[in-house]
Amino acid sequence: MDDRLRLIRYLYGEEEDESALARRLSDDDDLYREYERLRDAKRALNDRPARRPDPAVVDQVVDEARTAAQSSAPSTGDRPARAPSRSWTRRLQTVGAGLALLLLIGLGWWQGAGVSDEPVADSAAPGVLDGEAPQAPATADTRSADADAIPAWDDGEELIRIQRRIDRLQARSAPDRWGSLQRVSRP
Amino acid sequence: MQPTDEELVTAYLDEDDEQAFRRLVERHQDRIFGYLMGMVKGRAAANDLFQETFERVIKAMQGQRGSYDRQGQWLSWVMSIARNAAIDHTRKQKKWAEVPQDEDDGRSFWDTLEAESPYADEQLHRAEQREWLDEHIEQLAPEQKEVLLLRQETDLTFREIAELQDVSINTALGRMRYALKNLRKMMEASNEAALVGALDT
Numbered sequence A: 001m002d003d004r005l006r007l008i009r010y011l012y013g014e015e016e017d018e019s020a021l022a023r024r025l026s027d028d029d030d031l032y033r034e035y036e037r038l039r040d041a042k043r044a045l046n047d048r049p050a051r052r053p054d055p056a057v058v059d060q061v062v063d064e065a066r067t068a069a070q071s072s073a074p075s076t077g078d079r080p081a082r083a084p085s086r087s088w089t090r091r092l093q094t095v096g097a098g099l100a101l102l103l104l105i106g107l108g109w110w111q112g113a114g115v116s117d118e119p120v121a122d123s124a125a126p127g128v129l130d131g132e133a134p135q136a137p138a139t140a141d142t143r144s145a146d147a148d149a150i151p152a153w154d155d156g157e158e159l160i161r162i163q164r165r166i167d168r169l170q171a172r173s174a175p176d177r178w179g180s181l182q183r184v185s186r187p
Numbered sequence B: 001m002q003p004t005d006e007e008l009v010t011a012y013l014d015e016d017d018e019q020a021f022r023r024l025v026e027r028h029q030d031r032i033f034g035y036l037m038g039m040v041k042g043r044a045a046a047n048d049l050f051q052e053t054f055e056r057v058i059k060a061m062q063g064q065r066g067s068y069d070r071q072g073q074w075l076s077w078v079m080s081i082a083r084n085a086a087i088d089h090t091r092k093q094k095k096w097a098e099v100p101q102d103e104d105d106g107r108s109f110w111d112t113l114e115a116e117s118p119y120a121d122e123q124l125h126r127a128e129q130r131e132w133l134d135e136h137i138e139q140l141a142p143e144q145k146e147v148l149l150l151r152q153e154t155d156l157t158f159r160e161i162a163e164l165q166d167v168s169i170n171t172a173l174g175r176m177r178y179a180l181k182n183l184r185k186m187m188e189a190s191n192e193a194a195l196v197g198a199l200d201t
Helices: A003-011 A018-027 A029-046 A055-071 A083-120 A136-149 A157-172 A175-185 B005-015 B018-039 B043-061 B074-095 B120-138 B142-153 B158-165 B169-200
Strands: none
Touching: A003 A018, A003 A029, A003 B169, A018 A029, A029 B120, A029 B142, A029 B169, A055 B005, A055 B018, A055 B043, A083 A157, B005 B018, B005 B043, B005 B074, B018 B043, B018 B074, B018 B120, B018 B142, B043 B074, B074 B158, B120 B142, B120 B169, B142 B158, B142 B169, B158 B169
């Protein structure tokens, strides 16, 4: 690099090899004269007092920064939601769907057991013979209650799958099939 | 220990810490404002541009317009925005060049009275010197003036200035060399003229 350009770097503390430049300055009078002239101009610039904006302007800027931060908070949806909260939502949805599925499967089995008693309620049912309380009325109530318990607002794929599963379970637990099985198994 | 610019940026963006943002602004206000004052005429215009610069900065930091990629060079990034704002302003001014501009410096009459200060004479002298130098800087070629303001006021390195202006580092250094040399010449001429004027009276 040209020594005259290195002088500029030296004046502003950016020259990497200052000792080499100092040797050049001591050997070259023209270069030294140029250094003096540049240094004087820089000194005059350094002596200028700093200027700053009006305090009210800084306050306005900080106000704008606060407003922008508030308006772009995740709850408003302007700024993209942060990754952890997204993943937690997804996890909660998955767990919720899983629990709902398990609940419905359980209900399906329970319903199936309750329905199996219906055809034989008039004749001596095995459960009644064993001293158990008849379950048919209770099952009917529970079924309507369960229907109400299904969230009407949820029309996602998960619910459609669950609904199909319920249909399959209900088809399997049709009264005629259970009745014929019980008739066959009756001694 | 002072937090770095990046730590303050993170505190503002991730924790909505407005005080962190205030510290950033106050830390660099002299640099940014000094540059803007040199680029535009008048304190009121520089105040407007300072605010406009930070409006753009805030929008970009919040991802609303543009972006900030947190590469550890917050000030040079802000300076690029300030530079664009100053260029836009200068273009608009040129459009209205034929309309006479009578811009005040944004200070009231009472603000100009500083005689109560014990350092009033010194302050007045420095203010006059500053004004005198500003007039000389104004006469430099635009590219020389800008490098001088960027290096002297904002403390960006010559490498950062070269990146900002999209020129080689040697070009940036060369412009600075001519700026200082020309400034020195003007100062000498001005001093000689003042000396001649004093001798004439």
